[in-house]
Amino acid sequence: MIRLEGITKHYDTGSRRVTALSGIDLAVAKGEIFGVIGHSGAGKSTLLRSINLLERPTSGRVIVDGTDLTALGTKQLQEQRRKIGMIFQHFNLLSSATVEDNIAFPLKLAKTPKADIRRKVSELLELTGLTEHRFKYPSQLSGGQKQRVGIARALAADPQVLLCDEATSALDPQTTNSILSLLLDINERFGLTIVLITHEMHVIRSICDRVAVIHEGTLVEQGRVVDVFLKPQHPVTLEFVEQVSDPVELPPAADLAARLLKITFLGERTYEPILSKAVQATGVTFSILQGTISKLKQVPYGQLVVKLEGDGAAIERTIETLRADGLDVEVA
Ligand SMILES: Nc1ncnc2c1ncn2[C@@H]1O[C@H](COP(=O)(O)OP(=O)(O)OP(=O)(O)O)[C@@H](O)[C@H]1O
Ligand SMILES: [Mg+2]
Structure with a gap:
């Protein structure tokens, strides 16, 4: 639905040049909720505003629904922009x-x-x-x-894309939800x-399907929210994940008669007794050292650090069983 190719944006202010974005490539599929997260000044608003060319990139192409917006004249651009609604942190209503x-x-x-206006409104x-508030x-x-x-105003022209610039940042947690x-x-x-930008991981975790992390104008990580959230690769991503949950970390290896595992469950498997069945079959014992169970969008997930104790071969068999059951298992 949206493709950004090699987007670079410089702002020239007097003798100083600020590079707000450099070489951003992104693709957003039709019907998905795509989040962009980054610290203040990372270039989020510049990126979002490039999608409808409110901010024209210094170089690169913006393709929306098959049309290269950067190649259009004023009139055609206006036409194409009707497909793109936008909402803002401070609402921008006519007072x-x-x-x-x-x-x-x-x-x-x-x-x-x-x-038609009356019906649509x-x-x-x-x-x-x-x-009940229509006349206020x-x-x-x-x-x-x-x-x-x-939101209602942005939807009035039946857009195909909605851009949200920190749409919940001025709201309390309950209203945000x-x-x-x-x-x-x-x-x-x-x-x-929907493409939304935010500096809050809570927003990403609640409704986004995929996420991109930007830092100092470059894209440092992107992927499905579940993957980025459960296995952040970049230190900046890890910082954002830590906003909403303590990371479940695998400690260094224990003694030989015990193995430490970090197990990740996803989806309905989160509620299945996979671990207890595995240890029943092999006769090892386990203790839970750390853990979390929560939801990403509507998908439940769990991460546990467990210590398995018992016979070495039985421990290995337990690990194999867990993996064969489709769980992600890291071993210290
Ligand atoms: N019109 C402008 N003129 C000059 N510099 C600008 C302009 N707009 C943005 N910048 C600079 O570009 C960089 C990226 O700004 P941008 O507003 O995109 O960041 P942001 O991630 O949205 O930040 P915030 O979370 O604070 O809204 C910053 O260094 C900012 O100072
Ligand atoms: Mg901004």
Whole structure:
């Protein structure tokens, strides 16, 4: 759905040149929720704004739904941009317009017939849970309600892509979760492709399918959230993972009569008694030294560090059984 090829962006301010992005290659599939995480100043907003060319890259190509946006003239670009909605950290609503007029704004600009606007706005109010607030002004709304207006407005033109620039960073944790659920609901209902940027791993873990980590303008790691989360490769990624959970770490090898294992479970297997069945069959004993069970998007996962004690050959057989059962097992 979206392809960024070799995106580089320099900002020239007086005599100083800031390289905000260098050589970014990314592909976002249709219907997925793709997260980009990075520290402040990493280049996240610049990257997101390159997707609709609010920020024109110094070099590289931006291809959305098969069209190279960087090659278009102003008029064609405007046309293509209707496929791309955007929401912002500080909502960017018109303070002098009601909720309903804020949502209708892009439709009026596109000269949509009045009856169609009314129908569409009612649908969007319903979808975002704002029906009872339709005649209020932004100053009369909470942060979460303002972001719902932002989402409704972004969806008014039936976009195929929604770009979210730190859409929950100004909200408290509970409101953040309600906005994330709304985004997930929209993604599932309409197959809308969502690209969101954030500095919070919680956001990535809650709703994203894949994630890219950017650091000082370069892409340092990307992959499925489950893989990046459970096995972070880059130190910056590890820092972000540590925001939401203590890493489960395999200590150095113990004495010969014991082996230390780090076992990773994913999906429904998390709830199966695989470990206890394996030790019953081989007669070794185990103790759990560290562990966590949680969810990534809706997928349950678990990581455990266990100490197996007993006969050496039986321990080896236990490890083989666990691996044959499809678990990821690291041995100290
Ligand atoms: N219009 C601009 N002119 C000059 N430099 C800019 C401009 N916009 C961004 N930069 C610089 O580019 C780099 C990347 O900025 P960007 O806003 O993309 O980062 P970010 O990851 O979104 O940060 P934050 O989390 O603080 O929003 C920073 O060094 C920033 O100072
Ligand atoms: Mg930013």
